[in-house]
Amino acid sequence: xxxxxIDWFTNxxxxxxxxxxxxxxxxxxxxxxxSLVIATVIAVPIGLYVGHTGRGGVLLVGSGNVIRALPTLxxxxxxxxxxxxxxxxxIIGLVVLAxxxxxxxxxxxxxxxxxxxxxxxxxxxxxxxxxxxxxEVPIALPIVLGGxxxxxxxxxxxxxxxxYVGLGGLGRYLLDGLAILDYxxxxxxxxxxxxxxxxxxLVLATVQRALVPRGVRLAxxxxxxxxxx
Amino acid sequence: MGIEFRxxxxxxxxxxxxxxxxxxxxxxxxxxxLVGPSGCxxxxxxxxxxxxxxxxxxxxxxEGEDIRDSDAALLRRGIGYVIQHAxxxxxxxxxxxxxxxxxxxxxxxxxAKKRAAELLEVVGLPAEVGKRxxxxxxxxQQQRVGVARALAADSPVLLMDEPxxxxxxVVREGLQDELLRLQSQLGKTIVFVTxxxxxxxxxxxxxxxxRVGGKxxxxxxxxxxxxxxxxxxxxxxxxxxRGYRGLSFLAADDVLVEDVPTVRVGSKPEGSDGWRxxxxxxxxxxGWLAPxxxxxxxxxxxxxxxxxxxxxxxxxxxxxxxxALSSPASLGVVVDADGKAIGVVxxxxxxxxxxxxxxxxxx
Ligand SMILES: Nc1ncnc2c1ncn2[C@@H]1O[C@H](COP(=O)(O)OP(=O)(O)OP(=O)(O)O)[C@@H](O)[C@H]1O
Ligand SMILES: [Mg+2]
Numbered sequence: 001x002x003x004x005x006i007d008w009f010t011n012x013x014x015x016x017x018x019x020x021x022x023x024x025x026x027x028x029x030x031x032x033x034x035s036l037v038i039a040t041v042i043a044v045p046i047g048l049y050v051g052h053t054g055r056g057g058v059l060l061v062g063s064g065n066v067i068r069a070l071p072t073l074x075x076x077x078x079x080x081x082x083x084x085x086x087x088x089x090x091i092i093g094l095v096v097l098a099x100x101x102x103x104x105x106x107x108x109x110x111x112x113x114x115x116x117x118x119x120x121x122x123x124x125x126x127x128x129x130x131x132x133x134x135x136e137v138p139i140a141l142p143i144v145l146g147g148x149x150x151x152x153x154x155x156x157x158x159x160x161x162x163x164y165v166g167l168g169g170l171g172r173y174l175l176d177g178l179a180i181l182d183y184x185x186x187x188x189x190x191x192x193x194x195x196x197x198x199x200x201x202l203v204l205a206t207v208q209r210a211l212v213p214r215g216v217r218l219a220x221x222x223x224x225x226x227x228x229x
Numbered sequence: 230m231g232i233e234f235r236x237x238x239x240x241x242x243x244x245x246x247x248x249x250x251x252x253x254x255x256x257x258x259x260x261x262x263l264v265g266p267s268g269c270x271x272x273x274x275x276x277x278x279x280x281x282x283x284x285x286x287x288x289x290x291x292e293g294e295d296i297r298d299s300d301a302a303l304l305r306r307g308i309g310y311v312i313q314h315a316x317x318x319x320x321x322x323x324x325x326x327x328x329x330x331x332x333x334x335x336x337x338x339x340x341a342k343k344r345a346a347e348l349l350e351v352v353g354l355p356a357e358v359g360k361r362x363x364x365x366x367x368x369x370q371q372q373r374v375g376v377a378r379a380l381a382a383d384s385p386v387l388l389m390d391e392p393x394x395x396x397x398x399v400v401r402e403g404l405q406d407e408l409l410r411l412q413s414q415l416g417k418t419i420v421f422v423t424x425x426x427x428x429x430x431x432x433x434x435x436x437x438x439x440r441v442g443g444k445x446x447x448x449x450x451x452x453x454x455x456x457x458x459x460x461x462x463x464x465x466x467x468x469x470x471r472g473y474r475g476l477s478f479l480a481a482d483d484v485l486v487e488d489v490p491t492v493r494v495g496s497k498p499e500g501s502d503g504w505r506x507x508x509x510x511x512x513x514x515x516g517w518l519a520p521x522x523x524x525x526x527x528x529x530x531x532x533x534x535x536x537x538x539x540x541x542x543x544x545x546x547x548x549x550x551x552x553a554l555s556s557p558a559s560l561g562v563v564v565d566a567d568g569k570a571i572g573v574v575x576x577x578x579x580x581x582x583x584x585x586x587x588x589x590x591x592x
Contacts, residue, residue, distance in 0.1 A: 120316030123281055124329050124378070125306030138320045213320035215362035222364045 005027030005191070019172065021192065028055050028169035028196060031162075032155045035094035039151060043099045044144070047106025051140070052132050060107055064100040072158050076165055090159070097158055098151040101205035106145015109140030133162075138213050142220065145208045149201055156197040160189070170196065230292045231257045231418055232386065237287035238315060239273050239443070247273040251287070255435075256383070260412060260419040262433035264426060266466065270443035271422040276416040278420065291386070306330050308350050309379030310419075313395055315371040317363035323349070323374050331409045348377040353407060369400040376408070380415075387419045394423065398504040405431055415432035426467050427515045429456060430474060438463050452478040476547035476583065484549055484582050486542070486563050486572035494533075498524050504558035507533050512569035514539065514562045539564050542571065550579045 003129035008014060015021050083089050107136045111138050121131045137144075171187025176182075212224025232255040239248040241325040247270040255261045263271045276282040277289060280301045289296050296304055317326050323333075327345035332338070349359050352373040363371055372392055379387055393401045405428065412419065423429055429436050430451035438446045438454060440462055445461045455475045458464035467474075492498040492516055497506070507528065516533030518524070524532060538553030538582045540548045540563050553576040554562030560573035 078488055114316070114319075115313075116312055116314045116316035117318060119281070120310070120312060120375075121318070123305055123310035123312070123316075124382075125277060125302045125304070127302050130333070135318055135320075139318075215318075215320040215322070215364060218362050218364040219319040 001003055001183065001187070004182075005187045008182075008184040008188045022167065024170050024172060025192065025196060028156070028159055028171075028193075031090065031094060031115040031159045031167070031169055032152065032200070035091050035098055035147070035155055035159075036152060038091070039095045039098035039102055040148065042095070043102035043105050047103045047144075048110065048132065048137070051107045051110025052128070052136060057111075058106065061126060062124055063105050065098060067100045070096070073164065076162050086162075089165055090167045091161040093162065094155055094159060098155050100148040101147045101154065102144075103147075104139070105150065106144050109143030109147070110136050112143055113139045139216055141212050142208065143217065145211065147203065149204045149208075152200050152204060156193060156200060160193045231255045231259075232420065233290040234274070235288050237274070237277060237284045239270070239277065239282060240285045244308070246276075246443055248284075251443065251445055251568040253437060253445060253448060255418065255420060256514055257418050258416045259434040260408075260421055260432050261438060262421045262423060262436045264423055264429040264433075264436055264466075265439035265446070267440040271424070271439060271442045272390055273443070275390055275420055275422050278386075278388055279305045279310060280496065281305075306334055306382060307384045307386075309382045309384050311375045311379045311387070311389040311392045315363070315375035315392075317371055317378075319363050321362075323354075323358065323361050323363070323366070326363065326374060327377045327381050329378060333362040333584060335351075344381060345377070348380055349374075351380065351411065352377045368396045368401075369404060372396060372404060373407075376411075378401070380411075385418055387417045389419060390422045391424070392421075393428070394425070401428075406475075407505055408432065421431060421553075427474070430477060438466060450478075473547070476550060477545045479546045479583065479586055482543070483585075484546065484574050485578055486574060487592075489560060489570075489573045491570065492518055492528060494528050494530055496528060497526060498528055500505060504560060506536075506560075506562065506570060506573070508570050514564065514570040517558050519557075539568075540574070541566065546579060548580060549574050550576060550583075553579060 005192035016025070033044075046060070050060050073097060076089055079092050080086055083092075115137065116208055117135065118131065121135045126134065159167070159169055160171035160174060163169060163175045170189050170193045173185050173192070177185030177189060234251045234253040237248055237251040240244070240246050249270075251274060263274055265271055273282055274420065277284050278291070278296070280296060285288045291304075317323075318329070324342055324345045327348050328341040329339035336344075346359060348355065349356060354370060354373055354377070356372075358366065358370065363374070363458055366374065372395075375392065379389075393404045396404065404415075421429075421432055429586055433451050435449065436451050439450045442445045446466075447454055447463045452475060453565050454463065455472075455478075456465055458467055490501065490503060491508050492505045494507050494509050498518065498520070500523055502520050504520055505528075507518055509515050514536055516528055516536045518528070518532075521532060522532075534557045537557065538548070538552050538561075540552035540561050542563055542565055549561055549563070552563070553559060553574055554561075556562065558573075560569055560575060561579075563572050565571050
């Protein structure tokens with residue numbers, strides 16, 4: 001088994017052309033990023049609105065759970081039958097999948113902002129938008145980005161499964177390998193998918209470190225110390 | 230003009246009547262304390278002044294103008310607001326926290342930062358604290374920053390909701406002193422909420438006692454509330470120590486300060502049969518030398534009996550009584566504003582003064 005995997009990775013044919021690793025990785029990355037961007041554009045504003053105004057929180061949590069309960073593969077198949085285009089079907093399916101974690105993260109992030117901080121902001125005379133962008137969003141950022149990281153992990157994994165409706169990307173190795181019982185190729189596909197997930201998560205962790213304000217990180221560190229003490 | 234509550238009632242959507250037909254005039258340049266048990270509507274009353282809560286009926290006038298006529302956000306920028314846990318913005322440095330309202334009001338950055346740095350000094354914090362984040366401050370320091378942030382509005386009115394209740398008693402006392410010092414310089418109209426009657430009488434020029442259900446029970450000077458509570462509720466709330474607390478309002482100008490033999494730490498005292506007060510080179514009291522004690526060679530501080538509390542001349546008589554009662558010699562040490570010992574008082578003398586002022590002297 002290990003030998004087969006090594007053979008597969010060392011075979012230069014697998015690194016070139018339309019079915020080569022670089023192309024497949026870029027394709028996979030493309031699906032993930034495209035659906036992530038679309039999901040973010042949809043979910044973040046809704047999460048901010050609900051979190052900021054406190055209106056519709058129950059509806060939001062409920063519908064998030066409903067979406068989470070949808071079998072992604074079933075959804076993608078259904079969309080494929082509907083649109084007869086694997087790219088559109090897969091992207092819509094992935095977007096639907098990525099919305100709940102981002103929405104939940106954004107909403108939970110705003111909810112977690114200390115009441116007295118929000119109260120002070122309002123009492124100082126900040127208007128709604130000023131309070132949201134100057135106070136709530138910067139403080140909520142770690143949790144919001146946590147939601148985004150969750151979404152990315154799910155997207156990377158699910159985009160692989162979506163090869164089933166004819167999508168490109170790393171899922172092809174899994175499917176094509178299975179079709180010809182080439183377990184080296186199947187394993188290689190799985191390994192590459194996992195690696196991509198790890199790399200993307202590391203990148204996002206770095207982005208998070210750069211974006212989250214220093215004061216918020218200090219406060220988090222302080223809170224942890226208090227809990228452990 | 231001040232702040233005027235006219236027939237203010239607040240009923241929350243769930244039916245709770247938090248404030249019931251409140252009529253109250255808060256005078257300019259004074260500290261008015263709203264005090265009462267938990268849930269009696271203090272916070273609700275306070276927050277109606279900056280429109281964080283809208284009354285169900287009645288109106289509030291600020292400098293003669295109905296506050297509903299002004300834009301809520303603009304009104305709030307003109308009213309300082311300090312809350313219990315400071316509510317500092319964790320992602321902003323201390324200086325930018327303080328500069329919040331000036332920046333909202335459109336000041337340029339440098340001017341706002343300069344003003345913030347000044348205020349840091351006003352509230353007694355060192356300049357280097359300005360660059361820190363709230364998470365790097367102690368609770369007491371955070372409250373000071375909260376006060377500085379509220380002062381940055383440069384408004385005549387300051388609302389404070391239990392600003393010192395989350396810090397330990399020693400720090401709290403320091404913050405209270407600081408507030409009184411600031412107030413003597415700034416002369417703001419301060420509305421201060423607390424459930425601690427000691428804090429109320431310590432800080433308030435006037436005290437409004439509220440009872441649960443949001444009704445005003447009594448409104449008057451601290452001395453009035455302590456000496457002539459209008460009913461059992463107020464009497465019970467101000468507590469069984471109210472007689473002793475009342476001494477906080479009695480000036481002690483006519484207490485006779487007597488001389489006391491002193492010995493200097495580091496000198497070689499002769500024997501003597503009375504109590505002797507040991508002072509250092511600056512004249513500050515260091516402790517007592519008991520009658521008949523013999524010192525070999527130079528007097529060192531380790532040989533002294535620890536002194537009691539000190540009474541600073543000109544402060545309320547409560548301190549004089551405490552000094553006398555806590556002194557091993559039964560002689561309360563009186564010091565001047567620089568901390569130099571100027572004499573002693575006995576409890577008997579203090580009580581004589583009190584008995585000659587049965588009605589008390591309102592401050
Ligand atoms: N938003 C709200 N909705 C419903 N009831 C409220 C709300 N805020 C306060 N109350 C109720 O109104 C009453 C007065 O509350 P308030 O916070 O003004 O009391 P308080 O005197 O400040 O009490 P504490 O000393 O505990 O802070 C309480 O019974 C409280 O439960
Ligand atoms: Mg309260």
